[in-house]
Amino acid sequence: MIRILLCDDHAVVRMGLKMLLNNHPNMEVIGEASEGNECISQALELKPNVVVMDLSMPHGKDGLSATSELKKLMPEIMILILTMHDDEEYLFRAIQAGASGCILKSAPHDELIGAIESVATGNAYLHPSATKRLMEEYLGSVKQGNTDSFNLLSDREREVLTLIAKGFSNKEIGEKLEISVKTVETHKGNLMEKLQMKTRPELVAFALKKGLLGYGM
Structure with missing residues (x-):
């Protein structure tokens, strides 16, 4: 309930x-x-x-x-x-x-x-119109050659970011990537520090802008 x-x-x-x-x-x-x-x-x-x-x-x-x-x-x-x-x-x-x-x-x-x-x-x-605008904004930024803190993330940190944004728990992420929960938490802490973000919704919006989730949530 x-x-x-x-x-x-x-x-x-x-x-x-x-x-x-x-x-x-x-x-x-x-x-x-x-x-x-x-x-x-x-x-x-x-x-x-x-x-x-x-x-x-x-x-x-x-x-x-x-x-x-x-x-x-x-x-x-x-x-x-x-x-x-x-x-x-x-x-x-x-x-x-x-x-x-x-x-x-x-x-x-x-x-x-x-x-x-x-x-x-x-x-x-x-809501769908906001999702579409965020994607359009991101694609426009790519065309203009803009760079940002996303480039600071390692491949593993990007994998963790994507799975977090898709709603997986730390335990589920660990199982998918075959790493410990503690390691997941370390990667999560590192990527949040690099992106200067503190909450899961911020990470989801960022991942969406980067095209990691596509147009649907």
Whole structure:
């Protein structure tokens, strides 16, 4: 059962989402909040698996600030940003804040269900148009001959990065590459240091931009 906390400043939106998600056999909405500070308080008390967080909340703490603070307090929590902004700037800001993914408010219901299921299992979720733009941006960068920290990674570190981004655990990566979990953790630490990244969603977005995952998540 995926325990979900909803954070949106519109009561009607929360009510609709609650009805939709509670009708799913593997999901339960355990709490609601209308702004970021209330969301943090509810999360600390209720300990949900996933927070569905509105990006823009004019009253109180906004979604990005709440996401950043909540991830510091509860690193294990997964946060799915709900936004009306189909803009890569918001996408990158959400990932940098620690969100596990973003989905548009206009997305079909089954896409929202799939996004929640994805982040609940530790994977990242990017809505299709954002995925395509990230790939186009990467391909444009390649054509211009731009280089970056990806070139600093060893072949093994690139293999580990790809498997992390595909959702495999350290143990599963070790089994696939026939190395110990400790060695996987060492490679992971080294590549995160080289890329100056701290979270799995950042790694997923980076791997996606580099074409390691293709267009699908």
